[in-house]
Amino acid sequence: MRRKLAAGNWKMNGLRADLAEIEAISAAMGLSPDPAARAEVLLCPPSTLLMNAADIAQGRIAIGGQNCHRLPFGPHTGDISGPMLIDAGASHVILGHSERRMDHRETDAKVREKALYAHSIGLVTVICLGETAEDHDLGQTVRIVGRHLQHSLPEDATAANTVVAYEPIWAIGSGKTPTPAQIAEVHGFMRTQLIERFGAEGEGMRLLYGGSVKPGNAAEIFAVPEVDGALVGGASLTARDFLPIVEALE
Numbered sequence: 001m002r003r004k005l006a007a008g009n010w011k012m013n014g015l016r017a018d019l020a021e022i023e024a025i026s027a028a029m030g031l032s033p034d035p036a037a038r039a040e041v042l043l044c045p046p047s048t049l050l051m052n053a054a055d056i057a058q059g060r061i062a063i064g065g066q067n068c069h070r071l072p073f074g075p076h077t078g079d080i081s082g083p084m085l086i087d088a089g090a091s092h093v094i095l096g097h098s099e100r101r102m103d104h105r106e107t108d109a110k111v112r113e114k115a116l117y118a119h120s121i122g123l124v125t126v127i128c129l130g131e132t133a134e135d136h137d138l139g140q141t142v143r144i145v146g147r148h149l150q151h152s153l154p155e156d157a158t159a160a161n162t163v164v165a166y167e168p169i170w171a172i173g174s175g176k177t178p179t180p181a182q183i184a185e186v187h188g189f190m191r192t193q194l195i196e197r198f199g200a201e202g203e204g205m206r207l208l209y210g211g212s213v214k215p216g217n218a219a220e221i222f223a224v225p226e227v228d229g230a231l232v233g234g235a236s237l238t239a240r241d242f243l244p245i246v247e248a249l250e
């Protein structure tokens with residue numbers, strides 16, 4: 001049984017005042033008499049808030065970074081390393097988000113290298129992939145997703161150290177989402193590919209959908225086969241929006 005996962009990506013949003021939202025989300029998760037029976041919750045705030053967020057979360061929710069370097073330290077101004085994330089209290093890291101692929105020219109090969117290093121120090125990676133609007137309109141979705149999957153996921157990926165997030169770029173922050181049938185096609189395809197490559201580990205890897213998930217559409221998306229949760233951007237910024245999404249998963 002794959003445990004459901006609701007992951008929030010705060011992107012370049014969040015000041016110390018917004019830690020109140022993390023407090024509210026982790027407090028709600030801490031209320032359950034049997035937390036392991038619930039969906040897992042992961043929040044990825046900006047690096048400046050990681051330490052505070054981890055202190056607030058107290059293990060009731062997981063805390064993750066939004067990126068890390070492929071090296072542990074060195075002359076890389078402005079970058080953040082895996083050991084720094086762990087030192088700040090993070091257990092997870094998002095890699096290969098389409099915004100990083102676009103803004104920082106991250107390729108599948110770079111994402112794979114970063115993932116290998118992150119795994120080697122015990123971080124769980126949330127590896128993002130997805131097609132552009134153009135590829136979608138040209139009917140290339142499955143081909144693009146297959147390519148990302150093959151080249152971004154490292155050979156040491158397991159059910160425990162890797163989560164895959166399918167995020168159609170045209171759905172991110174746009175209010176548009178694929179139909180449930182389209183999500184089912186992509187997630188079914190990813191599952192088949194993962195089982196072919198990783199066997200039972202591929203069966204156990206969690207597959208998240210991401211792109212304009214909101215309280216109003218979460219239940220419909222979570223009913224799609226092979227959707228094990230969501231990677232949520234805008235709607236993860238407040239407890240008011242995020243908690244109903246977590247509830248829809250349970």
Ligand code: PEP
Pocket residue numbers: 009167171172173174210211212213231232233234235
């Ligand atoms: C994201 O950036 O990962 C994302 C899914 O954003 P949003 O939910 O705002 O579309």
